[in-house]
Amino acid sequence: MTSHPSALPRVVVLGGGLAGTLAAAALAPHVGEILIVERDSALPQTPAPRARLPQAAHAHTLWAGGADAMEELLPGVTTDWLAAGAHRIPIPNGMVSFSPAGWYRRSWDPTHYVIGAGRDLIDWAVRRRVLGMPNVGLRTRTKITGLAGDGARVRGVYVEQAAHDGQEAPGGPSLVEADLVVDATGRGSKSTRWLLDIGGPEVRETVVDAGVRYASRRYRAPEGAETDWPVVHIPADPRQARPGLFATIIPIEDGQWHVSLSGTRGGEPASREELFEEFARGVRHPLVADLLARAEPISDVSVYARTANHRRQFERAGLPEGFLVVGDATTSLNPVYGHGMSAAALGALALRGQAARTPVAAAGFTSRAQRAMARPTAAAWLLAVGQDRFYPGAIGRKPNLADRLSSQYVHRLVHTATGNGMVVKRVTDVVTLRKPAGILAGPAVLLAAALGPRKPRLDGPELTAREQEVLARPPLRSAETSSATDPR
The missing domain is CATH 3.50.50.60 (FAD/NAD(P)-binding domain)
Known part of the structure; x- marks a missing residue:
């Protein structure tokens, strides 16, 4: 030294x-x-x-707020990630997400980003x-x-x-x-x-412990989907009185997709490979499962429960x-x-x-x-x-009146964000940790939430022609028929 x-x-x-x-x-x-x-x-x-x-x-997920902070601490680290194969994925147009209130639009101008890379990188x-x-x-x-x-x-x-x-x-x-x-x-x-x-x-x-268990696997992206591919995220809806199931695809280095499935207590994903994609088909929408059926798994299934x-x-x-x-x-x-x-x-x-x-x-x-x-x-x-307290069997203080009112307001914001670009930006500011949650109580956001979305609800995910073409290919594997939430 x-x-x-x-x-x-x-x-x-x-x-x-x-x-x-x-x-x-x-x-x-x-x-x-x-x-x-x-x-x-x-x-x-x-x-x-x-x-x-x-x-x-x-x-x-390395959100923009965290990536910005790392770049400020270590100028040039973003260049290092990208040179090693990581992706700088624009948000919101580089994310396909099915919120509890419906599909988010991808037609807004990009305002944020996420770094798509493996944790090791x-x-x-x-x-x-x-x-x-x-x-x-x-x-x-x-x-x-x-x-x-x-x-x-x-x-x-x-x-x-x-x-x-x-x-x-x-x-x-x-x-x-x-x-x-x-x-x-x-x-x-x-x-x-x-x-x-x-x-x-x-x-x-x-x-506060919702009993989340993770199961993750790496896939080789389908031909033509190795770069410029969106994050695909199907979250749970904490308002439903049942275990929350999640499925996420993040494009990472080396033409791979990093796929994580998770479920709260009572809905934990399996560790068996033959049940991995079936669990993905059991979340709120089968888009992740449909994509995985057209990609090649290249790793074992890893599980993790210290969450x-x-x-x-x-x-x-x-x-x-x-x-x-x-x-x-x-x-x-x-x-x-x-x-x-x-x-x-x-x-x-x-x-x-x-x-x-x-x-x-x-x-x-x-x-x-x-x-x-x-x-x-x-x-x-x-x-x-704010979400984990609401899942069945969650350990910790139970939601009180303030929690329930806050949850209702957040859902109203998410509903509005499905068709209001200004609210999309404000919500994304908070989710990416670029700005504090207090901005969601500003007069413009409160008014927008009261008025609701400006555009009609989407019938399905907004997909590019290339993404639709990948989904139109014959699946490499057929869907399994056993229980998607079989814990083992």
Whole structure:
């Protein structure tokens, strides 16, 4: 690691995943050195899978708000994604979506975008740029055992180094000193326990769990559909008193489609390959299933079920100086809404802004930075739990009157958006995390919602001639006849 003047702060980031590397990118201009501590034996130097990132096998949505934030933190990263085969898909005309109120139109001018790429590619491009910074270093095969310090200030972390065979190296835990420790260890973070161990505060946690289970698979896109293909999304309708079923196709690199199917408690998708496409036929519209029948599967089916929404309110806990929590370690979201990466990026951007205003080692930096990072995360949280509370068997606080009224208004907005371009833009501003949800209560939006859509409801999806031609081809496989929601 490059040597820096001792007067500049030293940061240790726990975890080399996306949230950790983005936090390092945010802090690098304002500190002397950053050490990323990672439990894996190595981090891939290519867009390859990581052992401790099983969710990478599932389709990921990188909305415009998150991609914009990553580009601001790491200028040129978008070019890296696109050069490696990712797609910049315009929204709304590059998305075929069947909302609970009907099909969205695609004839509006593009105002937003989504990056179509596998999670491994997205992470790799970010990681490569961050680890190329002169004051950022990486230490692998390192397990965190606890925090050093007390309830007033964290002064480092205790670590155990693993040998090359995976066993713990002799000698026991050692201390890595730091002016700031950033926990980016994800859903499995032990920060709440670590804080109590040093006399720190108890952290309030909220859980909303709709019991979502994912099943995902990669397909080779049909000939002629390898590029300039839309995202296809058939979401559930949370107003229906039955499990919510989702189906999504995201075009990614190498002429592939990343396909994720998901269902809430009682409607979980199967892990068996022969039931994958049948589940897709059981969602609210069979478009995804019809497309998959004309594409070739090129991977096994991967399943994932750690999808509960967890929010740990570190920003209200009165953390010790010198300690921050970022990404899924503070708020982990049901991935069906695709906001986890974007929330992490926007949080990192907020962290950079605070570091530019307040020295990282100064009193008060921790509390200010944690509060700043909580704002974009809270917006994503509300988008997720505002729907997940309504599914049968959901764990967590039941919907109250305010939740029901809010849900009714959101449905009215979605209904209006099927035929009103201004409302489409405002709703997309919020969904892509470019703007706060408060814009949906502005006078123009309220009036539009009261008047309803300006155009009649579509009878079916708006498809281009090329998309219709793909659907007109003979299917490669016939539809199965067994139960689409057979859990096994």
